[in-house]
Amino acid sequence: MEKKKAVKGTLPGRTHATGPGGLSAEAFARWYRDQSLAQWNGLDVGGVARLADVIVRAEKAGRQVFVMGNGGSAATASHIACDLCKTAATPKGPRLRCISLADNVSFITAIGNDLSFDDIFSRQLENLVQEGDVVVLVSGSGNSPNLLKAARFAKERGATVASLLGFDGGKLLAQSDISVLVASDQYGVIEDLHLSIGHILTFFLKQRRA
Numbered sequence: 001m002e003k004k005k006a007v008k009g010t011l012p013g014r015t016h017a018t019g020p021g022g023l024s025a026e027a028f029a030r031w032y033r034d035q036s037l038a039q040w041n042g043l044d045v046g047g048v049a050r051l052a053d054v055i056v057r058a059e060k061a062g063r064q065v066f067v068m069g070n071g072g073s074a075a076t077a078s079h080i081a082c083d084l085c086k087t088a089a090t091p092k093g094p095r096l097r098c099i100s101l102a103d104n105v106s107f108i109t110a111i112g113n114d115l116s117f118d119d120i121f122s123r124q125l126e127n128l129v130q131e132g133d134v135v136v137l138v139s140g141s142g143n144s145p146n147l148l149k150a151a152r153f154a155k156e157r158g159a160t161v162a163s164l165l166g167f168d169g170g171k172l173l174a175q176s177d178i179s180v181l182v183a184s185d186q187y188g189v190i191e192d193l194h195l196s197i198g199h200i201l202t203f204f205l206k207q208r209r210a
Contacts, residue, residue, distance in 0.1 A: 007183045009168040010141045012070065017185040035189045039182050047180040048197055051136075052204055054160050054178060055084070055096070058134045059205075065098040066129060068121045068150060069138035072191045074102035076138050076164075080198035088205035096205070099128070101150075121150035131158030139163065140190050142170020151175045164197055166190030 019028055058065055065084065067077040081100035089095055101124045102108075111123045129135065135154040137147045142165045151161045151172060163176040166184060173179055182193040 007168055007185050009143070009170055010185070012141050012144045019186075032186075032188070035184065035186055036192060039184050039189055039193050042183070043193070043197075044180050047178065048200055050178045051162050051180060051197075052201055054134050054162065055201060055205070058132070058160075059094055059096045061132060062094075062097070063132045063134065064128070064130070065096065065134045065136060066101055066125065066154075067098065067136045067138065068101040068147065070102075070144050070146070072187070073138040073140065073194070074100075076191060076195050076198065077102045077136075079195060080136070080138070080201070083198060083202040084205070088202045090206060101125070118145045118149055121146050122153040125150060125153050125157070129154055129157045129159050133157075133159040135159050135161050137161065137163040137172060137176070138194055139170070139172055140166040140187050142167065142172035144172075147172060148175065164194045166194075 019031055023031060055065060067081045068074070069077040078100045081098045081103075084096050084098040101121050104124070107124060108120045111120045115123060125135070133154075135150065137151060139147050142163070148171055151163075152175065154161050155175075160178070161176050162178040163172050163180070165172060165179055165181045166187070167190075168183070169179065169181045173181065180197055182190045184190050184193075
């Protein structure tokens with residue numbers, strides 16, 4: 001049996017695996033495909049199911065879902081929120097109330113400029129989150145200070161904290177009620193899987209009432 005490579009943690013913005021180096025474009029594509037397939041084969045489908053379950057409960061109870069992340073994960077958060085609000089909707093079913101906190105540029109820059117970049121998500125949650133809501137944190141490293149602060153604040157308000165993580169999960173792993181870890185050290189692969197998990201959630205919600 002092949003020994004599984006241990007994946008170390010990282011910090012936001014630090015270097016990470018890019019590839020073995022010296023490969024042609026075709027060889028690199030094959031390497032990347034193999035890295036992706038390994039993560040798909042090891043995907044924590046139980047964790048995805050638990051995340052789907054809390055989102056369904058939030059939908060039925062009329063609670064809100066907040067999604068957030070930095071950089072590429074901000075784009076993923078925006079994509080997931082769009083899909084859960086629009087693509088997952090069916091003509092006769094309830095509408096899931098989902099918002100990406102990475103999208104309000106005016107509010108984010110006001111908080112970052114006047115307070116701190118570490119506060120850009122928790123300060124938005126002060127206005128919005130309530131007991132029974134779901135907060136979904138998307139992070140490769142799992143160590144972004146603004147996400148850690150958001151997780152703590154959400155728990156104080158009685159929200160369920162879920163996370164999509166990479167590497168070794170970072171500090172967010174222990175702070176999350178539900179987590180799905182993509183244990184890779186290649187950011188592209190991590191982000192690909194995170195977006196795919198968003199698509200799984202979206203089309204699962206839609207097919208229930210098909």
